[in-house]
Amino acid sequence: MSSESVGILSSPDRSSSPSLIDQLTQNSCTATQISTDYPGEILQQIRSPGKRQLTIEESIVTTNDSKRICNSNLREQCDSKSTAIITSSPSPTSSNNTDSISFPPSSPLSSEVINWLDIFLAMSNEDRTRATEALIRTCSTNILQLNQIKNQIEPYFQRDFIRDLPRELALHVLKYLPANDVARASRTCRSWYETCNDILLWKRICQRKMIPLKKLRTIFDEAIENEWKRSYACHKHLEYVWQHEQLVPEPVVLRGHEDFVITCLQFDGKRIVSGSDDNTLKIWSVATGKCDQTLIGHNGGVWCSEMTDELIVSGSTDRTIRVWNIGTGVCQHILYGHTSTVRCLALHGDIVVSGSRDATVRVWNIRTGERLHMLSGHTAAVRCVCYNGKYVVSGAYDHTIRVWLPDQEKCVHTLEGHTNRVYSLVFDGKHIVSGSLDCMIRVWDVEQGTCIHQLTGHLSLTSGMQLRGN
Amino acid sequence: MAGNKIKLQSNDGDTFDVDVEIAKQSATIKTMLEDLGMSEEDDVIPLPNVNSAILKKVIQWATHHKDDPPPPEDDENREKNLSDISSWDQDFLKVDQGTLFELILAANYLDIKGLLDVTCKTVANMIKGRTPEEIRRQFNIKNDFTPQEEEQIKKENEWCEEK
Numbered sequence: 001m002s003s004e005s006v007g008i009l010s011s012p013d014r015s016s017s018p019s020l021i022d023q024l025t026q027n028s029c030t031a032t033q034i035s036t037d038y039p040g041e042i043l044q045q046i047r048s049p050g051k052r053q054l055t056i057e058e059s060i061v062t063t064n065d066s067k068r069i070c071n072s073n074l075r076e077q078c079d080s081k082s083t084a085i086i087t088s089s090p091s092p093t094s095s096n097n098t099d100s101i102s103f104p105p106s107s108p109l110s111s112e113v114i115n116w117l118d119i120f121l122a123m124s125n126e127d128r129t130r131a132t133e134a135l136i137r138t139c140s141t142n143i144l145q146l147n148q149i150k151n152q153i154e155p156y157f158q159r160d161f162i163r164d165l166p167r168e169l170a171l172h173v174l175k176y177l178p179a180n181d182v183a184r185a186s187r188t189c190r191s192w193y194e195t196c197n198d199i200l201l202w203k204r205i206c207q208r209k210m211i212p213l214k215k216l217r218t219i220f221d222e223a224i225e226n227e228w229k230r231s232y233a234c235h236k237h238l239e240y241v242w243q244h245e246q247l248v249p250e251p252v253v254l255r256g257h258e259d260f261v262i263t264c265l266q267f268d269g270k271r272i273v274s275g276s277d278d279n280t281l282k283i284w285s286v287a288t289g290k291c292d293q294t295l296i297g298h299n300g301g302v303w304c305s306e307m308t309d310e311l312i313v314s315g316s317t318d319r320t321i322r323v324w325n326i327g328t329g330v331c332q333h334i335l336y337g338h339t340s341t342v343r344c345l346a347l348h349g350d351i352v353v354s355g356s357r358d359a360t361v362r363v364w365n366i367r368t369g370e371r372l373h374m375l376s377g378h379t380a381a382v383r384c385v386c387y388n389g390k391y392v393v394s395g396a397y398d399h400t401i402r403v404w405l406p407d408q409e410k411c412v413h414t415l416e417g418h419t420n421r422v423y424s425l426v427f428d429g430k431h432i433v434s435g436s437l438d439c440m441i442r443v444w445d446v447e448q449g450t451c452i453h454q455l456t457g458h459l460s461l462t463s464g465m466q467l468r469g470n
Numbered sequence: 471m472a473g474n475k476i477k478l479q480s481n482d483g484d485t486f487d488v489d490v491e492i493a494k495q496s497a498t499i500k501t502m503l504e505d506l507g508m509s510e511e512d513d514v515i516p517l518p519n520v521n522s523a524i525l526k527k528v529i530q531w532a533t534h535h536k537d538d539p540p541p542p543e544d545d546e547n548r549e550k551n552l553s554d555i556s557s558w559d560q561d562f563l564k565v566d567q568g569t570l571f572e573l574i575l576a577a578n579y580l581d582i583k584g585l586l587d588v589t590c591k592t593v594a595n596m597i598k599g600r601t602p603e604e605i606r607r608q609f610n611i612k613n614d615f616t617p618q619e620e621e622q623i624k625k626e627n628e629w630c631e632e633k
Contacts, residue, residue: 157566158610161593164571169578172586176552176594183630187602187623190614223626233629240632 163191170195179205179232202228211235216269252289256282266307271326273312275302281314283326293329297322306347313352313366315342321354323366333369337362346387353392353406355382361394363406375404377411386427391446393432395422401434403446413449417442476503477514478529484522485514488529495532497581519579524572531562531585541583552591552598563592567609 109117123131139145162170162185174182174196182205186196206213206228214231224230260278267273271292272284281295281302300317307313311332312324321335321342340357347353350367361382363373380397387393391412392404401415401422420438427433431452432444443453474490478499493515494500502515517525555563563570570589577586596608606613615623 155610157568158608159567159571160609160611161567161571161574162609163611165574166578169574169590173590173593173597176591177598180630181598181600183627184600184602185597185605187620187627188605188613189611192611193615193623220629237629237632240629 160191162195163189167195171198171201174198174201175204179236183229197226197229199226199228202226202232206232206235209235254284254289254291256284256291256294261301263301263303264305266305266312268307268309271307273305273307275305275314277301277303279316279318281305281312281324283312283329293326295322295324295329295331297331297334300341303341303343304345306345306352308347311366313345313347315345315354315356317341319356319358321345321352321364323352323369333366335364335369335371337364337371337374340381343381343383344385346385346392348387348389351387351389353385353387355385355394355396357381359396359398361385361392361402361404363392373406373409375402375406375409375411377402377404377414380421383421383423384425386425386432388427388429390429391427393425393427393446395425395434395436397421399436399438401425401432401444403432403449413446415442415444415449415451417451417454478525479514479516480520480522480525481516481518482521484525486525486529488532489536492529492532492536495535495582495584497583499580517580520576521572524569524576527562527565527569527573528576528580528582528585531559532582534558534562535584538584541587552595555588555591555595559588563589 120128120131136146136149139149161173165173174185177185179202182196182201186193209232211231213227214234218230218234219237220230220233224233254272254274257274257276257278257280260276262274262276264275265272270286272286273281274284275281279296279298279301282291283293283295284290285292295312295314298314298316298318298320300319302314302316304315305312307326310326312326314322314324316322319336319338319340319342321338322331323333323335324331335354338354338356338358338360342354342356344355345352347366350365351372352364352366354362354364356362359376359378359380359382361375361378362371363375364371375392375394378394378396378398378400382394382396384395385392387406390405392406393401394404395401399416399418399420399422401418402411403413403415404411415432415434418434418436418438418440420436422434422436424435425432427446430446432446434442434444436442439456439458441455441458442451443455444451475487476490476493476499477485478488478493479485490503494503499515520528563573565573570592574586574589574593577589597605600608602613605611613620
């Protein structure tokens, strides 16, 4: 046989500790070649680059399953056997393969076994092959013993791919797995856990199913740190809950605005802000279900509100807009100007835009309390308003929608088409979608000022809409 | 220039004569030939990261796949299909895990997308549908979690067992 391939099977622990055979052949420094008649070739192990080696502690730690030899255990077993055997051979450290670690030997081998192994050591390669063949043939009548041999050999043919491959290749494997399998794989061991929690892996899983990143608080916040995995888990759980409705917990009823209409609601994931015809707003905690604050001050029913992390802005039939501090409940500003009910608000940064029954739209700074602009043009109550920082879009009972540049106090478009009151608007910066008492939904281009679609179907007033995607 | 051969040398000294077109399925080799101006006639291309036995397998795969259309650009957002491995490839990959491992590394080093994909899919198929304990048995992995960690991670992943 040519000597070109070094067919030594080294330990699966790829910190390249030598196999038992390796240790036994220390005496002969030539490379041995094991017959490759075995189906599936025995190959030299190439250490995978860039992975950390097992520490001494890790390779000593005992396995959970005493019957199964794990990758990290083989080294201990090999070395402990070899220290018992090798008497006159050079110490393991002389080989360029071994680290000099000494292990306490497991139960010592009997002298007969030692002699037997010495004889094996002294054999030629060919004899060794024949000897092992004969040994296995002899054991083949005893299925238990044969099983034992198989269990001893098997680990050498197994590889921990996810731990040992370079990270990008391990992820290349995991890429092919659906979410459930990735989640289950992460429960295997620490190195798998770390790799299976790769953020881009989960981002891709979410994107495949068009699951957006969940930014608001979720029930998995404590359990799952990986934000894309969390988003996936929420989505999956939501689907499950929808399909098994009996598992939805009893809704919590928040009592407070007794006998009065609740006119508007805001929600930020941990707080609910309700506005009511009883002239107050209430801040509720989602976690406890209790009312944390009641905002008192308006002299008329509250009919619209907006919230940020720190502030609540409310509009009332008392014609004012109030700016409240969420934490303290203190009213920081009262904005005067409208001559009738403030019916709708739109918040963008420090600017709030208000629409009123007085047919005007006004622009205010909620930090300073300054009155900034007044936009006149509508001829009836303004019912809904949107603001994206550039355009103000307002819908009114005069059947029209107006597009304004607030800083110039200029109306750039008056969108006509609806044949009855406009009740609701959504605006994404490019398109305006309006709903009306005429049962139609219209889609407009904000730059051109033209109507691009008309949607029929509703049988009555369309009063609430939301945009998702396109 | 059909029939043009090139010599590939494994890291343990074996050389293999291979058709240039077959060898060029390896983007690495293709680059060496085209961009680095290595001559096809005389030179031996050394492959220091691949041993003889694995190189032999790789050449066998590349020879069988020489008429394959070039693989399509990876669409990251498309659901990946694990069951589309040809029966020839399945047989070819009926090897021990050690060999499969080396094939992945070789396919990566030689930049042969088709081989890399099919070997990784094969490993993925060994993981798919298995419980953590079954996976450990499959790959001879030691469970190094403390009981508390294991419990916590189980909770973290409970949602995926909801049917």
